[in-house]
Amino acid sequence: MQNxxxxxxxxxxAAAAAGQNSDTAFIAGGTDMMQLLKNNVITPSKLIDLEKLSLSEIKSENGVLRLGAMATMADVAAxxxxxxxxxxxxRALxxxxSPQVRNMGTMGGNLLQRTRCLYxxxxxxxxNKRAPGSGCPAIPGDSRDLAILGTSPHCIATHPSDLPVALMALDAELELLTPEGTTRRMSLSKFYRLPGTTPHIESNLEAGQIITAVILADQAIGRLSTYLxxxxxxxxAFALVSAAVALDIEDGLIKNARVALGGVGTMPWRVHQVELALCGQKPSDRVFELATLRIGEGAQTTEMNAFKVKLAQRTVVRALQAISA
Incomplete structure (x- = not known):
């Protein structure tokens, strides 16, 4: 570990202003950061500790849920x-x-968790994600745990977190503080970046910007939801495949559907084509099975991870069955 x-x-x-320096990094719960530091994957000369800042509120008011960025995984889950x-x-949390990690890990830190790609x-x-232009040995190498959606010739690393998959399905927004002291909102769907030719740039979070809260609007579809x-x-253990699903069923028909996947994408992966196939249908195993056939569209697989297409289809079917029974 570097000093x-x-x-x-x-x-x-003050935290945002200090974070503009390219040789600094923010630390919250530290559950992922400390591993990266110990392994010299990242080597900042200065850490900015956010623990003492007032960002741990969990508040539901006027149909809006606000999860402070320093709220712990355990507190939010409970x-x-x-x-x-x-x-x-x-459920995703x-x-x-583990319980120990959930007691320390935070909302903001979880959103920024780095990939578990062994390379x-x-x-x-x-x-390429750690040292741009150096290559991606994962593509011809051990790719069993890695992504099949949103990949590029430069990177097939999978986004590792569970929480952002559920947040993606439920149209979460992030509240960001800029170094100038202003706040802005950003949809989570616009927050993450595909690897393309720059896999080392994982999000649209700019230097010095701090995630201050996760914002969710109360909606009927959120109440009939689960994570598998x-x-x-x-x-x-990290997901080989995970699914966050939600349904709004009215008069026996699916009025609205949300499906997002983890373990298969370079970012939390919203599957809009499956949602469209579900809408207007009467919930049934056959409907679920036909809709999930579209999950493989656009997938780029290797010999080692091609199984994830079928596994993702079956995982989504199981999750849909669980909430529509």
Whole structure:
């Protein structure tokens, strides 16, 4: 681990101003950051600690849920309003990591979690995401756990988090603080970037900007939602495939549907074509199976991860069955 200094700004504007330096990084719960530092995957000379800033509120008011960026995964998962009105979010959090990590991990940090691609995490390998232009050994190498959607010839690393998959399905927005002291909103769907030729740029978060909250509008579809995760072991494992699904059923027909996937995309992956195929249909196993056939559209697979297409289809069917029974 490289030596670094750490500061704890007394307020958000000071933190944002300090974060404009390219050799600095923000640290929240630190559950992912410390691993990256120990492995020399990132080597900032200064860390800006956000722990003491007032960003941990969980508030539902006037039909809007506000999750402070420093609210812990455990607190959000257990909150009664989240469990009742957005069960997919609670379930995604409870299926993440371990109780110890959930007690420390934060909303903002979870959104910015880095890929678990072994070539990115091991500095003994080249990696375009870690060192632009150095190559992507994952493409001809061990790609079993990696992405099949949103990939490029430069990177097939999978986005690792569970929470953003549920947030993507439920049209979450992020509140951002700029170094100038102003706030702005950004849809989560606009936050993440596809790798393209610049896989080292993972989001549209600019230097010095801080995620201050996750914002969700209360909507009927959120209450009939769930998150299903398929992994190699039942605890502390990242998803081979996961699915966040939500349905709004009226008069026996699917009025609205939301489907997002994890474990298969270079970012949390919204599957609009499946949603369109579900709308207007009467919920049934056959309808679900036919709609999910569209999941493979645009997939770029390797010999090692081609199984994810069928697994994703079956995972979404199971999740839809669970909430429509």
């Amino acid at each position: 670094f200094s750490i500061t704890s700004p007394s307020n958000l504007p 909150h009664p309003v989240v469990r009742q009105n957005w069960p997919a979010i609670s 409870l299926l993440s990591a 990115f995490r091991d500095t003994g390998f080249a990696c 995760k398929v992994r190699d072991r039942t605890s502390f």
